[in-house]
Amino acid sequence: xxxxxxxxxxxxxxxxxxxxxxxxxxxxxxxxxxxxxxxxxxxxxxxxxxxxxxxxxxxxxxxxxxxxxxxxxxxxxxxxxxxxxxxxxxxxxxxxxxxxxxxxxxxxxxxxxxxxxxxxxxxxxxxxxxxxxxxxxxxxxxxxxxxxxxxxxxxxxxxxxxxxxxxxxxxxxxxxxxxxxxxxxxxxxxxxxxxxxxxxxxxxxxxxxxxxxxxxxxxxxxxxxxxxxxxxxxxxxxxxxxxxxxxxxxxxxxxxxxxxxxxxxxxxxxxxxxxxxxxxxxxxxxxxxxxxxxxxxxxxxx
Amino acid sequence: xxxxxxxxxxxxxxxxxxxxxxxxxxxxxxxxxxxxxxxxxxxxxxxxxxxxxxxxxxxxxxxxxxxxxxxxxxxxxxxxxxxxxxxxxxxxxxxxxxxxxxxxxxxxxxxxxxxxxxxxxxxxxxxxxxxxxxxxxxxxxxxxxxxxxxxxxxxxxxxxxxxxxxxxxxxxxxxxxxxxxxxxxxxxxxxxxxxxxxxxxxxxxxxxxxxxxxxxxxxxxxxxxxxxxxxxxxxxxxxxxxxxxxxxxxxxxxxxxxxxxxxxxxxxxxxxxxxxxxxxxxxxxxxxxxxxxxxxxxxxxx
Numbered sequence: 001x002x003x004x005x006x007x008x009x010x011x012x013x014x015x016x017x018x019x020x021x022x023x024x025x026x027x028x029x030x031x032x033x034x035x036x037x038x039x040x041x042x043x044x045x046x047x048x049x050x051x052x053x054x055x056x057x058x059x060x061x062x063x064x065x066x067x068x069x070x071x072x073x074x075x076x077x078x079x080x081x082x083x084x085x086x087x088x089x090x091x092x093x094x095x096x097x098x099x100x101x102x103x104x105x106x107x108x109x110x111x112x113x114x115x116x117x118x119x120x121x122x123x124x125x126x127x128x129x130x131x132x133x134x135x136x137x138x139x140x141x142x143x144x145x146x147x148x149x150x151x152x153x154x155x156x157x158x159x160x161x162x163x164x165x166x167x168x169x170x171x172x173x174x175x176x177x178x179x180x181x182x183x184x185x186x187x188x189x190x191x192x193x194x195x196x197x198x199x200x201x202x203x204x205x206x207x208x209x210x211x212x213x214x215x216x217x218x219x220x221x222x223x224x225x226x227x228x229x230x231x232x233x234x235x236x237x238x239x240x241x242x243x244x245x246x247x248x249x250x251x252x253x254x255x256x257x258x259x260x261x262x263x264x265x266x267x268x269x270x271x272x273x274x275x276x277x278x279x280x281x282x283x284x285x286x287x288x289x290x291x292x293x294x295x296x297x298x299x300x301x302x
Numbered sequence: 303x304x305x306x307x308x309x310x311x312x313x314x315x316x317x318x319x320x321x322x323x324x325x326x327x328x329x330x331x332x333x334x335x336x337x338x339x340x341x342x343x344x345x346x347x348x349x350x351x352x353x354x355x356x357x358x359x360x361x362x363x364x365x366x367x368x369x370x371x372x373x374x375x376x377x378x379x380x381x382x383x384x385x386x387x388x389x390x391x392x393x394x395x396x397x398x399x400x401x402x403x404x405x406x407x408x409x410x411x412x413x414x415x416x417x418x419x420x421x422x423x424x425x426x427x428x429x430x431x432x433x434x435x436x437x438x439x440x441x442x443x444x445x446x447x448x449x450x451x452x453x454x455x456x457x458x459x460x461x462x463x464x465x466x467x468x469x470x471x472x473x474x475x476x477x478x479x480x481x482x483x484x485x486x487x488x489x490x491x492x493x494x495x496x497x498x499x500x501x502x503x504x505x506x507x508x509x510x511x512x513x514x515x516x517x518x519x520x521x522x523x524x525x526x527x528x529x530x531x532x533x534x535x536x537x538x539x540x541x542x543x544x545x546x547x548x549x550x551x552x553x554x555x556x557x558x559x560x561x562x563x564x565x566x567x568x569x570x571x572x573x574x575x576x577x578x579x580x581x582x583x584x585x586x587x588x589x590x591x592x593x594x595x596x597x598x599x600x601x602x603x604x
Contacts, residue, residue, distance in 0.1 A: 033465075035485075036476055040460060040468035091425060096417035115398035119421070120468055123393060126425065127459030130432050134452035143444040149451050150436035157429030158342060163335075166342035166422055174338055183337075 011292035018058045021075045022082060023049050029079065029128060043113045043121040044128075048086045051104030051242075055225075055297065056081040056196040062289040063200025063214060076138045077148060077199045080129040084156045085192060087125040090118050092165070098247070105242030129156075139203065147202045155195035164188025176254045182223065185256075189229070190222030213279045220276035221294050227269040228298045230255040234262060241302045269298040313594035320360045323377045324384060325351050331381065331430060345415045345423040346430075350388045353406030353544075357527075357599065358383040358498040364591040365502025365516060378440045379450060379501045382431040386458045387494060389427035392420050394467070400549070407544030431458075441505065449504045457497035466490025478556045484525065487558075491531070492524030515581045522578035523596045529571040530600045532557040536564060543604045571600040 026049050032041045057078025064074035093100040093108040094115060100108050110118035132138065133149045154160055164187030167180075176184065197218035201211045232241060234257045256265045273294045280287045328351050334343045359380025366376035395402040395410040396417060402410050412420035434440065435451045456462055466489030469482075478486065499520035503513045534543060536559045558567045575596045582589045 030460075036469045036472035037460065037465045039472065040465065044460070088425075091421050094418075094421060096421060116396075116471055117468075119393050119396060119398060120464055120471070122425075123389075123428065124460040124464040124468075126428050127455055127462075127464060130451060130455035131459050134448055134455050142448040146436055146444040146447045146451070149432060149448070153429055153432035153436050157433050158332075158339065158346070158426040160429075162422055162426040162429060163339045163342065166419075167338045169418055169422070170338035170341065 007288055007292040007295075010288050011296055014058055014062060014289045014293070015054070015296075018054045018061055018075075018078065019052075021061075021071075022052075022054050022057050022079055025075050025079045026082075029132065039113070039117065040120055040124060043109055043117045044125055046112060047090050047109045047121060048083065048125060051106070052082065052086070053300070053302070054078070054082065055293070056085055056192060058293060059193060059196035059218070059290075060200045060203075062293060063197050064203045065289070066283065066286045067201070067204025067206060069200070069203040073138050073203055074200065076132055076135075077203060078196070080132040080148070080152060081192060081196050081199065083125045083129040083132070084152065084161070087122040087129075088156075088161055088165070090122040090125070094118060097169075100244055102243050105239075126156075144202060144205075148199055151195050151198050151202065155191040160187055160191035160195075161189075164191065171253050178256075178259050181254055181256060181259060185223065185226040186219070189226045190219065193222040193225060194218035210282075213282060217276045217279040217290065217294075220272045220279070221297055224269045224272035224276065224294070225297045227256045227265050227272070228300065230257045231262065231265055231269070232300075232302070233257075236301065273298055309590055309594040309597075312590050313598055316360055316364060316591050316595070317356070317598075320356045320363055320377075320380065321354075323363075323373075324354075324356050324359050324381055327377050327381045328384075331434065341415070341419065342422055342426060345411060345419045346427055348414060349392050349411045349423060350385065350427060353408070354384065354388070355602070355604070356380070356384065357595070358387055358494060360595060361495060361498035361520070361592075362502045362505075364595060365499050366505045367591070368585065368588045369503070369506025369508060371502070371505040375440050375505055376502065378434055378437075379505060380498070382434040382450070382454060383494060383498050383501065385427045385431040385434065386454065386463070389424040389431075390458075390463055390467070392424040392427070396420060399471075402546055404545050407541075428458075446504060446507075450501055453497050453500050453504065457493040462489055462493035462497075463491075466493065473555050480558075480561045483556055483558060483561060487525065487528040488521070491528045492521065495524040495527060496520035512584075515584060519578045519581040519592065519596075522574045522581070523599050526571045526574035526578065526596070527599045529558045529567050529574070530602065532559045533564060533567055533571070534602075534604070535559075539603065575600055 030041050030045050032038050057075065060078040060081060061074040089103060090109050092098050093103055094110055101111050102108060109121060129152060130149060133152060134145060139145055156162065164184055167184040168188055194215060197214050198211065201214050206214065233247065238244065260268060276294045277291050280290060332343050332347050334340050359377065362380040362383060363376040391405060392411050394400050395405055396412055403413050404410060411423060431454060432451060435454060436447060441447050458464065466486055469486040470490055496517060499516050500513065503516050508516065535549065540546065562570060578596045579593050582592060
């Protein structure tokens with residue numbers, strides 16, 4: 001009981017701390033210029049400061065802290081992953097994509113500003129991610145910077161997130177089975193979550209063997225995350241989620257819930273969390289936050 | 303006379319060689335996968351293979367060859383810059399941006415495919431640029447890779463190309479003077495052209511003093527390039543340009559031509575080319591291609 005309580009305290013503290021740190025770092029990364037670019041930067045700030053759960057930055061920071069990495073470096077790397085995540089949400093919400101009006105409980109960027117600004121703000125956040133990682137402040141070692149960048153570029157490109165989104169777009173016309181949905185989600189959501197853990201490990205100069213365990217953890221929680229998302233879409237509370245739900249059902253898309261049933265999906269998500277935490281068996285108390293994060297990922301209500 | 307002829311031969315050969323090399327490298331960078339991502343990759347290939355003048359890759363390669371850089375590395379770096387350029391054209395052409403139907407004499411990407419695919423293909427090319435630069439095949443030296451990435455990220459982000467595009471979007475509502483237009487274009491077009499020269503110099507491990515001269519050259523041709531673009535938009539041939547012209551006039555936007563007159567703009571472009579080539583005074587025959595490229599930039603008809 002006391003262990004459970006401690007874990008939930010660690011999680012609550014970890015989330016609050018990373019949310020504050022990411023907001024403050026984004027604020028510093030995006031000063032509003034005194035020219036006609038101001039509107040672009042205001043849009044970038046509107047979409048990126050406040051609101052997000054910051055699961056990806058917390059994965060970077062929780063992994064990095066296990067290996068004694070400087071907090072500031074971990075927050076910067078976390079902001080780079082989050083900038084990619086936010087840009088992908090902005091573009092996903094566009095009328096030509098998912099056409100969503102609500103995100104994090106407020107108007108989506110193209111609703112609040114306009115479509116052209118949303119396209120450009122997304123593009124600028126995409127570039128900002130690589131600007132952050134190429135700055136010496138993240139690590140004096142160029143090899144570390146180059147590895148961080150390579151990891152994020154692979155995870156966000158056509159063999160990662162963007163490729164998964166394209167498979168997802170084709171999902172309305174394709175009758176995906178469980179294997180195909182799993183592959184799609186490994187790219188669309190899993191790649192960036194795995195990259196977050198990997199980037200924490202890169203900052204921590206973790207051995208190849210240690211990285212393999214962490215990657216296995218990341219792969220399992222990535223899948224659990226998406227199953228939980230499908231469950232939320234199926235029976236979540238729109239007010240808490242802060243976005244439109246039940247869209248997959250409306251579009252007749254196959255999801256983990258349609259393919260496995262709600263109970264089957266919930267069991268599978270829980271089994272994946274157990275399996276993920278099994279990969280952390282070599283670690284002691286220093287992995288408490290990663291273990292708690294794995295549970296949070298399937299138990300969250302938004 | 304023989305020197306003039308030689309220079310135009312060098313340019314024609316340089317353009318033909320880089321066009322072939324970039325097409326072949328893009329072909330290798332974007333194999334079509336055997337799954338539902340195929341359509342995305344086909345779209346990326348449609349937009350990036352064939353058609354472009356490849357001015358940016360030629361700037362990288364022409365600078366790099368002055369310092370004995372391996373051709374393959376220069377072509378890879380050139381492809382990274384070109385991938386950024388192509389993604390920006392795809393997003394610029396979208397209905398919510400410039401709403402263009404024609405590019406390089408064929409249908410724009412969202413016309414040939416659809417808007418969602420165009421957004422995603424642009425995003426994927428953006429990520430590809432950084433994947434290319436973070437691969438060890440471009441340089442075994444991580445410091446060089448990190449410098450290349452930092453240069454490209456700065457040039458394409460909000461303090462470079464994306465910022466310039468935002469200023470350009472605001473141009474319809476703002477009454478920009480010559481100074482403001484110059485600043486806008488330095489970001490929108492100049493930053494990426496300057497980055498091309500800079501990346502060739504990074505690959506060539508050029509001294510800080512040498513880089514300052516090359517940067518000055520790049521700044522001048524960047525401005526000359528945009529003045530030439532405004533002149534083409536004003537009195538060019540749509541069939542040769544392969545895209546819609548006279549759009550600035552229709553939208554009542556200020557350009558170098560509206561602010562300086564066509565003759566004034568032409569004189570200014572030529573003066574900038576002279577000034578650009580003056581910055582190459584320390585170099586001999588090895589800079590013939592860069593000098594010829596500066597002239598080409600203002601004399602081209604597309």
